[in-house]
Structure formats: C-alpha cells, structure tokens
Amino acid sequence: MEFELSEEQRLLKESVDGLLTEAYDFEQRKKYMKKASWSKAIWGHLAAQGLLGLPFVESDGGFGAGAVEIMIVMEAFGRALVLEPYLATVVIGGGFLRHGGSTGQKTGHIPSIIDGSKTFAFAQLEKNSRYDLHDVTTSAKRKGKGWVIDGEKFVVINGENADTLVVTARTNGERRDRSGIGVFLVPADAKGIFKNAYPVQDGLHAADLTFTGVEVGPDAAVGDPENALPLIERVVDEARTALCAEAVGAMDESLKTTVEYLKTRKQFGVTIGSFQSLQHRAANMLVALEQARSMSMFATMAIESEDPAERANAVAAAKVQISRSGKFIGQQSIQLHGGIGMTMEAKIGHYFKRLTMIENTFGDAEYHLRRVSESDALI
Known part of the structure; x- marks a missing residue:
C-alpha cells in the first residue's frame, strides 16, 4: 500500500505530538485515573489547538478534516495513553451529528464540542448483547410529540462526566430486529437517569446507566427513529x-x-x-x-x-x-x-x-x- 502524508498532515502530526510530549505527563495521568478520570485542562489544550473541531465541516465551525487526520491524532493519543474522551465525544458523538444530525442538532451541539465545553458518551451496550449493535431492549415510546426512554446501558465510557448521552433505543419490533432502532440525544442530567460510575482496567472511567421514564423532546431523535441502525x-x-x-x-x-x-x-x-x-x-x-x-x-x-x-x-x-x-x-x-x-x-x-x-x-x-x-x- 502506498501511503504518504501531505504537508498539512505532517504539520498536524508534529503539532499533536509536540503538545502531548510537553503537556501529557504519565505521573499526572495516574492521578487523573484515581480522581477525575481525565483532565479538563488538557481537554482545553486540545480545543485550543483545534483538535476537537477536526472532522466537522467549515460551515459548522470545524476544519473539514478526514479519516487520515483522525488516524494521526488517535495514534498520538495511543502513544501518550490519553484518557480524555476524544473517541466518545468527537468521533462518536460528532459522528452521529455529522452523518445524521438535523440543522438544529448540529447548531446546538457542534460548537460546544469544538470549544471543549461539552462532552458526549455513547450508551449502547446492554446485558447479554455482546457486540451486536442491533441487540437492543432499551425502549423509546412516543409520548405526545416526544419520547419516553426506559432501560439499562452498561460500561458507558465517560458516562459519569458527559454532558450529553447518545442512546440507542428500540422504537418498535423485537429484541434482535434490525429495524425499529433509534438514536437519541439525552441530557445527562435528565430526570430519571441513575448512574453507577467506576474505573475500568485501562484507567478510563465508565458508568452503568438506568433510564426510568426519561422524557425527551421530538428533537432528541438523530435521523430516522425507526431505522437508525x-x-x-x-x-x-x-x-x-x-x-x-x-x-x-x-x-x-x-x-x-x-x-x-x-x-x-x-x-x-x-x-x-x-x-x-x-x-x-x-x-x-x-x-x-x-x-x-x-x-x-x-x-x-x-x-x-x-x-x-x-x-x-x-x-x-x-x-x-x-x-x-x-x-x-x-x-x-x-x-x-x-x-x-x-x-x-x-x-x-x-x-x-x-x-x-x-x-x-x-x-x-x-x-x-x-x-x-x-x-x-x-x-
């Protein structure tokens, strides 16, 4: 395979490597693991350097970068053992907004991701679902124009600290049907959410989440709530x-x-x-x-x-x-x-x-x- 970085991509690599070499200390990382799970100061540095806005188009305030730029950043994060929720927030949360978000959802969330004021968590894994994304029992039922979400999600990375949860929920059908699955943006402080937070083996923090009668508006659904798989x-x-x-x-x-x-x-x-x-x-x-x-x-x-x-x-x-x-x-x-x-x-x-x-x-x-x-x- 012939693969060579462009001049801009080489500059990005040098920039992120330099930032992490200077600012990401292993001893400090161990302290974050025990207390706060990640550093808001480091997250601010990532925002200031523009890394949180990489994949978003310029019209949304981003830089319009692609998969190669994300690869460069994630390799650097792997070398430095970065704890900050870049994957959960920029790659996954941002991915749902980029590929399926409405204009209102993009306007309401993307600027806050880019400036570092908002983080996301992906609530997808369920008991006995293993790795199958279509194995969903958490339900989202209509209530007026909005939705009511009930169910449990497990090992939600950054679930303890996230401002917004991206939740997969079944709107109709049986447990393992590929149709009838929706994606919903749920405020992490919404009434009816119970969190059980804990550290995981690699130093990140996760939470098991229980949703009991959690009400969200009609604008919470990302894309088609009947066919979001x-x-x-x-x-x-x-x-x-x-x-x-x-x-x-x-x-x-x-x-x-x-x-x-x-x-x-x-x-x-x-x-x-x-x-x-x-x-x-x-x-x-x-x-x-x-x-x-x-x-x-x-x-x-x-x-x-x-x-x-x-x-x-x-x-x-x-x-x-x-x-x-x-x-x-x-x-x-x-x-x-x-x-x-x-x-x-x-x-x-x-x-x-x-x-x-x-x-x-x-x-x-x-x-x-x-x-x-x-x-x-x-x-």
Whole structure:
C-alpha cells in the first residue's frame, strides 16, 4: 500500500505530538485515573489547538478534516495513553451529528464540542448483547410529540462526566430486529437517569446507566427513529477505525519502550538486549506492529467509502489484525520487562491494559473474523 502524508498532515502530526510530549505527563495521568478520570485542562489544550473541531465541516465551525487526520491524532493519543474522551465525544458523538444530525442538532451541539465545553458518551451496550449493535431492549415510546426512554446501558465510557448521552433505543419490533432502532440525544442530567460510575482496567472511567421514564423532546431523535441502525453501524465503524489507529500508537510506544529496556537492563554482566533470543522476540514484535499499521491505514482509506459493505469488511479485517498484534506485542512487552512490567509504576503495563480494552471494544478478534468470513461467503 502506498501511503504518504501531505504537508498539512505532517504539520498536524508534529503539532499533536509536540503538545502531548510537553503537556501529557504519565505521573499526572495516574492521578487523573484515581480522581477525575481525565483532565479538563488538557481537554482545553486540545480545543485550543483545534483538535476537537477536526472532522466537522467549515460551515459548522470545524476544519473539514478526514479519516487520515483522525488516524494521526488517535495514534498520538495511543502513544501518550490519553484518557480524555476524544473517541466518545468527537468521533462518536460528532459522528452521529455529522452523518445524521438535523440543522438544529448540529447548531446546538457542534460548537460546544469544538470549544471543549461539552462532552458526549455513547450508551449502547446492554446485558447479554455482546457486540451486536442491533441487540437492543432499551425502549423509546412516543409520548405526545416526544419520547419516553426506559432501560439499562452498561460500561458507558465517560458516562459519569458527559454532558450529553447518545442512546440507542428500540422504537418498535423485537429484541434482535434490525429495524425499529433509534438514536437519541439525552441530557445527562435528565430526570430519571441513575448512574453507577467506576474505573475500568485501562484507567478510563465508565458508568452503568438506568433510564426510568426519561422524557425527551421530538428533537432528541438523530435521523430516522425507526431505522437508525445503518447510521449506528457507520459511526461505530468509524470508531473502530479510530481505535485501530490508537492501538497502533500504543503498540509503537510499547515496542520502543521495550527495546530501550533491553538496551539498559543488565543480567550476567551484559545487557539483555545482547541475547539473540530476545532480539528475535523484538523483531517479531516489529513485524506484528507493521502488520497492524498497514491494516489500520487500509481501514482508514476505506472508511469514507459510500459502500457500507466495503467499509464494514475493511474495518472488520483491520480489527482482527489489530487485536492479534496488540495481544502479541502487549504480552511480549510484559514478559521482556519481567516482574516490573506488572507494576502500576511501570508504563508498559498500562499500554498492555489499554490494548486489551481496545480489543474488546466494539468487537474482539473472534467476532470480527466471523464478520469477515460471512462477508466472503456472500461473494
């Protein structure tokens, strides 16, 4: 695959890398993990640098950037282990607004995303639904011109701190029907929402949400409330692509950190990097990284296709390789670091945790391998 960044894209990469190198400190990150889950000051820096407005068109106040620019940003975030809710807010929340939002919804939300004053959370996962986006039991029933939402959502990333929730809910049909699913923008402080917040393994924070008679207006529905699954699938595939890029950044930094450790850690009076068997393992990690990087680029180039099947197949294939490479590099990094790799003080363990969570977000390797196989069977 021939892939080369433009001058503007190289400048973006240098800019975001420089910002995170200067402002994102690992020790501070550990404090955010324990207390606030992410830094509003860092979020403000991202807004000031224009990163929160990248994918939005200029008429909405953004910069009209595409998937490659998001890939650049997410790779940098993966290298720095960024906790801030860029995926939930800009990629997913912004994705629903860009692809399905009304003029009023765009006007009411996009400027607040761009200036950093509003964050989003995607409330989609349900008990026993696994990775199937059409498995929805949360209901949205008509009440006058508005809607009443009832149900439960689990592991909602940024659900504790978000200002607006993007909620999938069934407007008609049975639990696993592909039709009859809507997407609703719900104020996080709406009456009838109960939150159970907690930290997850990779340092992010999530919440389980219960909706009991939550009333929203007619302007809450994004797109067609009877047939929003194609919109959901498109936005989630964009989120998967962004996660692939983040994983590449995390793998890249994991490999660099591990190689540096091999060059400095001594055993039997010599650096362990001089042992040929460990050199071979590091070389295998590099191969896995480059395979993942190529598939991330492949998904990035395909995600803007107007053909839903082409997008879905490319993203699923990328997610399979990213998951496999992430698991291999993460495990090798921990083993080559020895016991210290398992401690909270060592950064390498945090990369492994984040890679593990990325694999299990919106479908693991087995799930996406099945998607690719089913797609090939239809050809």
